[in-house]
Amino acid sequence: MRAMVRLTAVCLLLALAGGAHARAMTARIGRVITPVATLEGVRVQLDWPAQAAQGQLRLQARRVAAADLGYRFTDLDWRCPLHRDGQGGWRCDGAIRQGRGAPAMLHLALGPATTDVELRRGGARLGVHRSAATPDITDIDLTHVPLVWTQALLAQAWPAGNLKAGTLDGRMQVIAAANAPLRVTGPLTLAGGALDTADGLTAAENLAASLNLDLSFAERDRVRVDGFLRGGELLFGNAYIALGQRRVALQLDAVQAGNEWQVPTLSWRDPGILTAQGTATLGPDASLRTLDLRLETPDLAPLRDAYLTGLLGVAGVSDIALRGAADAGLHVRDGALTDFDVVLRAVDIDDPQQRFGFHQLEGDVRLSSSGTATSELQWQSGQLYGLNFGAARIPLDSSGGELRSRAPIVLPMLGGQIRFDQLRLRPPSAGQGLDVRFGMSLEQLDVAQLAKALQWPAFTGQLTGSIPQAHYVNETLVFDGGLSMQIFDGSVSVSSLAMERPFGVAPTLSADVELDDLDMESLTGVFGFGSVSGRLDGRIGALRMVDWQAVAFDASLRTDRAAARAKGTRQRISQRAVQDLSSVGDASVVTSLQSRLIGFFDDFGYRRIGIDCHLADDVCAMDGLGSAGQGFIIVEGSGLPRLTVVGFNRQVDWPTLVERLGAIGQGEVKPVVQ
Incomplete structure (x- = not known):
């Protein structure tokens, strides 16, 4: 001008x-x-x-x-x-x-x-x-001036920032004195502000503010901002901040030093929700290089919706309920978290989907990269996928940017206990995600309580096992070793166990399962599947479940005649069990007597029972003990009347098969003698 x-x-x-x-x-x-x-x-x-x-x-x-x-x-x-x-x-x-x-x-x-x-x-x-009286001062009045008019000014400090919408009102002064930096100062009011960056990592919408600015342009540019934000939404990477209509006090002092911006003063006060104070260093693209920040929140309940939905959403737990109070300190170097300390006071964490929960969390957690630190966390009770567990303490040491348990962590659960050994946790840093390693052993967990909590049939027995090493990284939990369950007077072993997104959206589980010498009379009694006596072996290989629904496996189940003899168990199958097998597999009954005579017998002897299913794309490819013309043998009879059950449908719709199994368990399939 x-x-x-x-x-x-x-x-x-x-x-x-x-x-x-x-x-x-x-x-x-x-x-x-x-x-x-x-x-x-x-x-x-x-x-x-x-x-x-x-x-x-x-x-x-x-x-x-x-x-x-x-x-x-x-x-x-x-x-x-x-x-x-x-x-x-x-x-x-x-x-x-x-x-x-x-x-x-x-x-x-x-x-x-x-x-x-x-x-x-x-x-x-x-x-x-x-005015001629003050030749070095120029007064500037702004009335509903589009924010985009200041794009060039913003680019001086932040080239990546792109202004999109909003208006400015205020009265500024431009001071251009000889041999002095050019200064722009004064109050400014922003309404409907919006900006973003090309990478989509930083954005603002509907931002309102009343600020006092003091900008100095020289060899070392300087920015001072003091005032209030009065609503809007902010995005910084995965951190989403919803200001609503709250009045948040903001203070910022930044000085340009070469290609960096040093921020010696950073203050954020959102009354009743969050107070933050610290210092930072930003790169030329506004990327965070260093940060030293103290955080205080007197009530975690409103903190979730105001500040944590983005971070929790990435973890798939955006709807968890939080209560209690917390303080924290964060230290970032070269864009990576190096040290932190968190103090929790009477904190409750509840997941509406019952994936996990903790009640009365107390204590502190301290991570150190350059020195050493000790801390301890404890809780009174909790739950994991609907299973309740008791009080526990976690004593921790830290050095080299890693947290380690000082002693085994014992978790009372299902009438027994779960023990975690050698817990090691490394927070996300240098482009790497969360990394957790631990050993785990299960001691005498009551299968009856487990079945009731998971709404399974009324299984009984004990679950025990040892996993020498478990590793969680890139949202995948992989277990070395295996678990063994003693049920139905036999055992079920699980190996090659892994989980993807265990607490996220659509968790996925993969495993290999081996069945050994299960008492079939107890097993079929629990499932309401007629009555079959004998012993069962089997394998369910390459099992894959998504959101706890089976989507793929390769299963083979066979009766074990030698084990039945060793146990002194007769191999008999009831008429009801024959009918249930027939209804599941679209099978037919073939006997050595006229079919009208079957109704005179309550059960039949059998030599072998076997059925296979290869599940893929919602279709179960069926097979059995061997071929029988166009079909496959499911039950090979023994004695008189000699009974054989043959399946003819080799391609079975999996959802339909599951529905039929459920109907059998509820007694909705009635025996019909043909």
Whole structure:
């Protein structure tokens, strides 16, 4: 604006020099330099008819650059009628364009001791006032000025930031004293602010603020911001902040040092929810390089919706309920978390989906990268996938950026206990996610309680086993070793056990399962599957479950005649069990007697029972003991009446098969003798 004033002053001199006889005057100026801006390729033209009360002024500039403020314009063209204002000054009002862009209205008033400039476009107004008494100070009034008009100024401090929407109101001062940094200071009000970055990692919407700014542009640019945010939404990476209509106090002091921004003062006060104070260092793209921050929250309940939904959403637990209070300290170096300390007071964590929960969490957790630290965490009770567990204590040591348990962690559960040994936890850093390692042993867990909690059939027995090493990384939990369950007077062993997203969306489980010498009479009795006596072996290999529903496996079940003899168990199958097998596998019954005589027998002897299922794409490829024409044998009879059950449908829809099994268990399938 100061350059425009100087050029207009040149025009006035031309007009005065020409007097009443002036007709047309033109001046070409190679460069005009002011403390704020430089104009190049300037052409000034004045047409003032003889005896006329006003003349026509046209000012053109090929290039205008305000380097300190980041503004650059090309092909500026301003036309206006120039006349005296009756008070010893001059006025000129007209349209100004940049290239072929939309015009704005520029008003200029030159008084004996003051200069006023006003730029208007639509409802936006930018006013500039200068006084001869304070030549180094320029006052700027902003009224509904689009935030995007400040894009060039923002780019000076943050090149990646892209302003999208919002308006500014305020009264600023530009101070351009000789041999001093250029300063921009004053109060500013923002409404409906929106910005983002090309990578989508930083964004703001509907941001409202009342701020006091103090910007200094020199060899070391400086930014000071003090005021209040009054609503809106903010995104920083995975951290989403919902301000609602709350009034949050903000204080920021940043100094440019080379390609970095040092932030010696950072303060955020959201009353009743979160207070944060610290220092930081930012890279030229606003990426976080260092951070030292203290956090205090008197109530975790509102903290979730206000600050944690983004982070919890990434972990798949955005709907957990939080209660209690917490304090924390964070230390980041080279963009990675190196140290932290968290103090919890009477904290409850409840997952509505019953995946996990902790009640009355107390204590502290301290992570150290450069030194050593000790801490201890405890809780009174909790639950894991609907299974309740008791109180436990976790004593911790830390060094080298890793947390380690000082002693085994014993968790009372299901009438027995789960023991964790050599727990090692490394928080996310240097592009690597959370890394957890531990050993685990299960001691005499009551299978009856487990079955009831998981709404399984009424199994009985004990679950025991040892996993020497478990490793959680990249949202996948892999177990070395295996588990063994003593049920139905036999055993079930699980190996190659792994879980993906165990607490996230659509958790996935994979495993291999081996069955050995299960008592079939107890097993079929629990499932309501007629009555079969004998012993069962089997394998369910490559089992894969998504959201606890089976989507793939390779299963083979066979009776073990030798084990039945060793146990002194007869191999018999009831008529009800025959009918249930037939209904599940679309099978037919073949006997050595007329079918109408079957109804006279309650059960039958058998030599072998076997059934296979390879599940893929919701289809179970069925097989059995061997081929029987177009079918496959499920039950091979023995003695009289000699009974054989043959399946003919080798491709069975898995959801239909599950539905039939459920109907059998509920007694909805009735025996029919054919």
